[in-house]
Amino acid sequence: MNTTTKVAVIGLGNIGTAVANNLVKGDRAVIVADRTIAKANALAQQLGSRAQAMEIPAAIKAADIVVLAIWFNATKEVLQQYATELEGKIIVDPSNPIAPDENGGFKKIIGEKESAGEILVSLLPKNAKLVKALGTLGVASLTNAAFQQPANVLFYATDDTSINKEVEQLIHDNGFEPVRVGGLDQSIRIEVFGDLHEFGPLGKPVTKSEAIVNCKMN
Numbered sequence: 001m002n003t004t005t006k007v008a009v010i011g012l013g014n015i016g017t018a019v020a021n022n023l024v025k026g027d028r029a030v031i032v033a034d035r036t037i038a039k040a041n042a043l044a045q046q047l048g049s050r051a052q053a054m055e056i057p058a059a060i061k062a063a064d065i066v067v068l069a070i071w072f073n074a075t076k077e078v079l080q081q082y083a084t085e086l087e088g089k090i091i092v093d094p095s096n097p098i099a100p101d102e103n104g105g106f107k108k109i110i111g112e113k114e115s116a117g118e119i120l121v122s123l124l125p126k127n128a129k130l131v132k133a134l135g136t137l138g139v140a141s142l143t144n145a146a147f148q149q150p151a152n153v154l155f156y157a158t159d160d161t162s163i164n165k166e167v168e169q170l171i172h173d174n175g176f177e178p179v180r181v182g183g184l185d186q187s188i189r190i191e192v193f194g195d196l197h198e199f200g201p202l203g204k205p206v207t208k209s210e211a212i213v214n215c216k217m218n
Contacts, residue, residue: 005166006031008063010056010078012039014139015094016069019174022146024050026173033059060085065092065170067134072097072109072116076123083125090163091128092170093120094135096192106192117157117187131158131167132187134174137198137205145205146175152205153179155196157187177208 008031009020016032023030024047032047033056034040040053060066060082068075072095079086097116101107110119117132124130133156137145145152154176156167164180171178181189181196189196196202196211 005065005169006063007065007067007170008033008054008059009067009069010034010059011068011070011074012043013069015135015142016067017043018139018142019067019069019094019134020047020051021143022174024048025147026175028170028173031059031063057082057085060089063089065090065166067092067094069094069134071095075116075120079120079123079125086125086128088127089125089129090131090166091124092131092133092167093117094133096135096197098192108193113188115184115188115191117184117191121159121184129158129160129163130184131156131163132184132190133157133167133171133178136190136196141198141205142174148175150207150209151175151177153177153208153211155179155181155190155211157181157184157190159183179208179211 009016010033012034020030020032029050031052031054032040032043033054044051044053066089075095095116097108097110098106099109121130136155154171168178188194192199194200
C-alpha cells in the first residue's frame, strides 16, 4: 500500500460511499467530502479513524488523487469551479454519461460513439491527469465483489502511463485487480453499455482470466 499518496473522494452518493468504504476496508486512509459537510462528517464517523471529513476545496487541495464520484455533467462543472485546486492532481472519473429514459432504463446523454473520458480530458486543469476508473461496476458489485479470491477486475483507462502505479494501488486498495485497457480513446469500453462494463456484454464482475478469455484486451 502506498501510504504517502493521499486520496479524496468527492461526492458521497452510492458510488462515492462504496469507494470510501472499500478503501477503509483495504486499510487505506481516505478524505471524504460532499456538498454538505454534515454528510461527510457522518460518513467519516461511521468509517472510523482511517477517514477524515473536509470541505470540498480543502479535500482537493490536501489530496494527490481526487475521485470525483459525481454525475458526468457535475464533473464538468467541478473541473471548472475547482480548476486551481485540481492543478497537478490525478483525477479519477467513475462517471457514466447516462440519464433515465422513458422506459425505466437509461440512455446515453452524449453521442453514441462519444465517451465521457474523451470529453473530460479536454476540460482538465493545468497539469492534471485523468483516469477513467471505479465506474465499470454497479454499486452492488462494487461493494459485494470486492476483496474476493480470485480477485475481480476493475478496468481503467488513462493516457499517462506514469501514473499507472498510483492508479493500480488505488484499485488494489478497493479490493480489485486492476487491468488497463489503454488510453482514454478506449474509455468508451468501460463506460455503461461498453463491452467491458457490467451493464454491457460482460453482465457481471469478472476475474482477470475471465476477462482475457471473453474480451479483446489492448
